[in-house]
Amino acid sequence: MKQKRERDRLMGHADEADGIEEYDNALPDWWLGLFWFCIIWAAAYALHYHVIADRSQVRRLAAEMAAAEQRWPAAAVPATFAPTPELAAAGEAVFKTNCIACHGADLHGGIGPNLTDEVWIHGGEPEQVLKTITEGVAAKGMPTWGPILGPEKIRQVAAYVLAQKGK
Numbered sequence: 081m082k083q084k085r086e087r088d089r090l091m092g093h094a095d096e097a098d099g100i101e102e103y104d105n106a107l108p109d110w111w112l113g114l115f116w117f118c119i120i121w122a123a124a125y126a127l128h129y130h131v132i133a134d135r136s137q138v139r140r141l142a143a144e145m146a147a148a149e150q151r152w153p154a155a156a157v158p159a160t161f162a163p164t165p166e167l168a169a170a171g172e173a174v175f176k177t178n179c180i181a182c183h184g185a186d187l188h189g190g191i192g193p194n195l196t197d198e199v200w201i202h203g204g205e206p207e208q209v210l211k212t213i214t215e216g217v218a219a220k221g222m223p224t225w226g227p228i229l230g231p232e233k234i235r236q237v238a239a240y241v242l243a244q245k246g247k
């Protein structure tokens with residue numbers, strides 16, 4: 081037979097604790113049961129997560145990103161680009177709306193660099209300018225315009241920029 085535990089014995093430190101008394105009872109069995117259950121559950125869960133089911137948040141994110149890439153493929157930058165005066169004319173409005181805050185109305189620069197001189201950080205070939213505008217330079221504060229403007233407006237504004245060379 082289970083021995084009855086001694087119960088409700090006072091610890092006797094009321095005088096040290098502003099009159100607050102405390103029992104020296106054992107923790108209730110339901111509480112201890114829950115305590116051990118949680119520890120065993122955690123160990124079993126960790127074993128299941130990492131070893132048996134072999135799950136991983138990193139791989140799950142990678143899979144989600146791959147699925148998103150399938151569903152919404154990033155617009156590829158065209159390999160060739162031939163600017164025309166028509167595209168350049170259409171690009172002026174796009175530039176005025178989106179770009180002058182950083183590159184200036186005359187394209188001579190400000191927050192962003194001068195776009196009319198001979199010096200190009202990312203290359204001055206039509207394809208390179210198109211690529212820089214589409215992908216942006218996140219680390220330097222040049223926005224990624226691809227998803228914002230779409231391929232047609234990007235072609236227009238790139239043609240406009242290229243047509244301002246030397247102005």
Ligand code: HEC
Binds near residue numbers: 174192209225
């Ligand atoms: C928020 C400010 C900002 C806006 C708005 C902005 N740019 Fe830029 N842009 C920059 C910065 C900063 C750089 C320099 C990036 C670097 O140093 O690598 C840059 C670089 C560039 C370059 C490359 C220049 C080179 O020398 O290679 C081109 C081309 C360009 N921007 C075009 C545009 C066009 C077109 C728009 C409008 C659709 C635009 N930018 C809007 C900040 C901006």
